[in-house]
Amino acid sequence: MLSRTLLKRILASPARFNSTPKTVVPFRFYSFTQAEQPRIRIGSTAPNFQVETTKGAIDFHEYVNGNWVILFSHPADYTPVCTTELGAFSRLKPEFDKRGVKLIGLSTEGVESHQGWIKDIEEVETNGDAFQFPIIADGKREVAYKYDMVTEDDFKNLQAGKPVATVRTVFIIDPAKKIRLIMTYPASTGRNTEEVIRVIDALQLADGKGIATPVDWTVGKEVIIPPTVSDEDAKAKFGDFRKVKPYLRYAKVD
Incomplete structure (x- = not known):
C-alpha cells in the first residue's frame, strides 16, 4: 500500500498529469x-x-x-x-x-x-x-x-x-x-481469425435470439434451444424444431 504522504506527492506532481485532454502520463505500478x-x-x-x-x-x-x-x-x-x-x-x-x-x-x-x-x-x-x-x-x-x-x-x-x-x-x-x-x-x-469471427457471431446471435450454439456451429446452421425454454414456448418462438432428447432440441433462426 502507498503511504498517504507518498500518494499526495504523486497526485501533486506536475509530471503526473498533462493539461492536454486525454494525454496520459502513466507512472509505474x-x-x-x-x-x-x-x-x-x-x-x-x-x-x-x-x-x-x-x-x-x-x-x-x-x-x-x-x-x-x-x-x-x-x-x-x-x-x-x-x-x-x-x-x-x-x-x-x-x-x-x-x-x-x-x-x-x-x-x-x-x-x-x-x-x-x-x-x-x-x-x-x-x-x-x-x-x-x-x-x-x-x-x-x-x-x-x-x-x-x-x-x-x-x-x-x-x-x-x-x-x-x-x-x-x-x-x-x-x-x-x-x-x-x-x-x-x-x-x-x-491465433485463428476464423474462430474469432465465429465466436463473435455465436455470442451476438445468442444475445439476440436467446439460443445456444452447438459444436462447430457456423452461421446458417441449426442452433440449440436452451433447456429452460419449454416445448410450447419453443414452438411459439422458433416454429418447428427438431427434438433429439428432452434436453437437446435444434431449431433454425435467421
Whole structure:
C-alpha cells in the first residue's frame, strides 16, 4: 500500500498529469502482486486503463463506448507470428466492422517501435494497405498485469522488475464492458481469425435470439434451444424444431 504522504506527492506532481485532454502520463505500478491483481473471468467488467497507442492516448472504457471490442496481446514488436496475426486482423477489419466490433492490439514496446513495426506489417501482410486499428504501448506491462496476460514464470519476473513478454490472449468484450470470452495461446502458436469471427457471431446471435450454439456451429446452421425454454414456448418462438432428447432440441433462426 502507498503511504498517504507518498500518494499526495504523486497526485501533486506536475509530471503526473498533462493539461492536454486525454494525454496520459502513466507512472509505474509500485508492485505486481497476485493478491492485488484483478480477477479476470467471463462476466467480469473489463479493467479500465489509460494508455498511449499508435492512434493517440485512450481511456479504454471510453474506447469501448457501447461497442463490442476485441483486445488481443502480442509478446513483442518485430516478432514473426505477431506480424502475421496483426496483418490478418487488419485485412479482416471490414468483417469486424459489419458486426460492430472494434479491434485493439497490445505489445510490450513503445509507440515509436510500434509505428516502425506497422510499416513492416503493411509491407509483408496487408499488400501496402494502411494498418487499420490501434496498438497499445504497454512498455510498463500494466495492462498485461491487469489482464493477467503473462506466463507463470514471467509473472515472477514481473514481480522482480525484469522484462517480460505477454502471451497471445484474446478478450472479447461486450458493449456493457463485460468480458464474454477469453482465449489464451502460448507464444509459439498463432491465433485463428476464423474462430474469432465465429465466436463473435455465436455470442451476438445468442444475445439476440436467446439460443445456444452447438459444436462447430457456423452461421446458417441449426442452433440449440436452451433447456429452460419449454416445448410450447419453443414452438411459439422458433416454429418447428427438431427434438433429439428432452434436453437437446435444434431449431433454425435467421
